[in-house]
Amino acid sequence: MMLPGVGDAGQARLRKASVAVVGCGALGCTIADLLTRAGVGSITLIDRDIVEWSNLQRQSLFDERDSNEGLPKVVAAQRRLHAVNGEVSIDPRCADLHSGTIDDLLAGARVIFDGTDNFPTRYLLNDFAVRDSVPLFYGGVVGWRGMAMAILPGMGPCLRCAFDEPPPLGSAPTCDTAGVAGAAVAIVASVQVAEGLKVLLGHEARVNPTLLDFDLFENTRRRLTFAPRPDCPCCVHRRFDHALAPPETGAALCGQNAVHLPGAAHCDLARAAETLRATCDVRLLPFMLRATPNESTFGDPLDFTLFADGRMIVRGTTNIEAARAIRARYLGG
Ligand SMILES: [Zn+2]
Numbered sequence: 001m002m003l004p005g006v007g008d009a010g011q012a013r014l015r016k017a018s019v020a021v022v023g024c025g026a027l028g029c030t031i032a033d034l035l036t037r038a039g040v041g042s043i044t045l046i047d048r049d050i051v052e053w054s055n056l057q058r059q060s061l062f063d064e065r066d067s068n069e070g071l072p073k074v075v076a077a078q079r080r081l082h083a084v085n086g087e088v089s090i091d092p093r094c095a096d097l098h099s100g101t102i103d104d105l106l107a108g109a110r111v112i113f114d115g116t117d118n119f120p121t122r123y124l125l126n127d128f129a130v131r132d133s134v135p136l137f138y139g140g141v142v143g144w145r146g147m148a149m150a151i152l153p154g155m156g157p158c159l160r161c162a163f164d165e166p167p168p169l170g171s172a173p174t175c176d177t178a179g180v181a182g183a184a185v186a187i188v189a190s191v192q193v194a195e196g197l198k199v200l201l202g203h204e205a206r207v208n209p210t211l212l213d214f215d216l217f218e219n220t221r222r223r224l225t226f227a228p229r230p231d232c233p234c235c236v237h238r239r240f241d242h243a244l245a246p247p248e249t250g251a252a253l254c255g256q257n258a259v260h261l262p263g264a265a266h267c268d269l270a271r272a273a274e275t276l277r278a279t280c281d282v283r284l285l286p287f288m289l290r291a292t293p294n295e296s297t298f299g300d301p302l303d304f305t306l307f308a309d310g311r312m313i314v315r316g317t318t319n320i321e322a323a324r325a326i327r328a329r330y331l332g333g
Helices: 007-016 026-038 064-069 073-084 119-132 182-200 269-276 320-331
Strands: 018-022 042-047 089-094 111-114 136-142 145-151 211-215 220-224 251-253 258-261 280-285 288-293 303-307 312-315
Touching: 007 182, 018 026, 026 042, 026 073, 026 111, 026 136, 026 182, 042 073, 064 073, 073 089, 111 119, 111 182, 119 136, 119 145, 136 182, 145 182, 182 211, 258 320, 269 280, 269 288, 269 320, 303 320, 312 320
Parallel strands: 018 042, 018 111, 042 089, 111 136
Antiparallel strands: 136 145, 145 211, 211 220, 251 258, 258 312, 280 288, 288 303, 303 312
């Protein structure tokens, strides 16, 4: 309440606010922690994954007990956040956010915080935010590098003004192929939350609608200013390609302990193989690649086959969500 721009009235505004945090990994944990301590009244946490030991290096709401219990991230996060501030209402949604569920999961959110680990979900969030005019705070961290950008629909550029299309499947490093520095997470989440709080407090004019891009290892820091693109398919032409795409499902392959995931886009297999070699044993064949992760975190031994049209077969599970999580983890999509 002592802070400029807050005061008694601002604190009361925060207490009445409802927000959504999409993804409860490294960014989502730090974002939710900051929001809870700031006294934001209602927080919906959305994540489909469970806590694993390898998360603890950067996912600040979890501890060894949570990973031993194999709790869903949103449940472990709720337990922790409730202990921090019992007056904040936490709604844990252990669910996959896609075009078929997004309207339900994000209903009522005044602002949305992006804590996702994959591009299809980010572009879907951007479509939703622009369509329904909900401020979105984009964030991403891989390795020592982080990015954050505030998207205020109608007041500045959207994600597609900055990057028209998501990178092709397997072309960009993911947190599971390149690691994530916890220190980089803290900066990105702080920027996202500070900008989000300004909106909740009624100080939209103070939000900086630029892209912050930094690398803590290389000591580089840039602020990129984008004008809204005059031909942006999303915020100018209001074409919501990602929100309109049917929810991608998958199918368990009968009797094979494997799941087939349909392809969404063409995949450069040679490039994907290069990215995957850091964490998997990879065999590149004509039209496909086979990868066996060096460390399986899903219990069963597993491997996956990726085809040039983006289709994927994940062996070692019959659970479609687990297969999708594996694809997001290793290929970012
Ligand atoms: Zn745009």
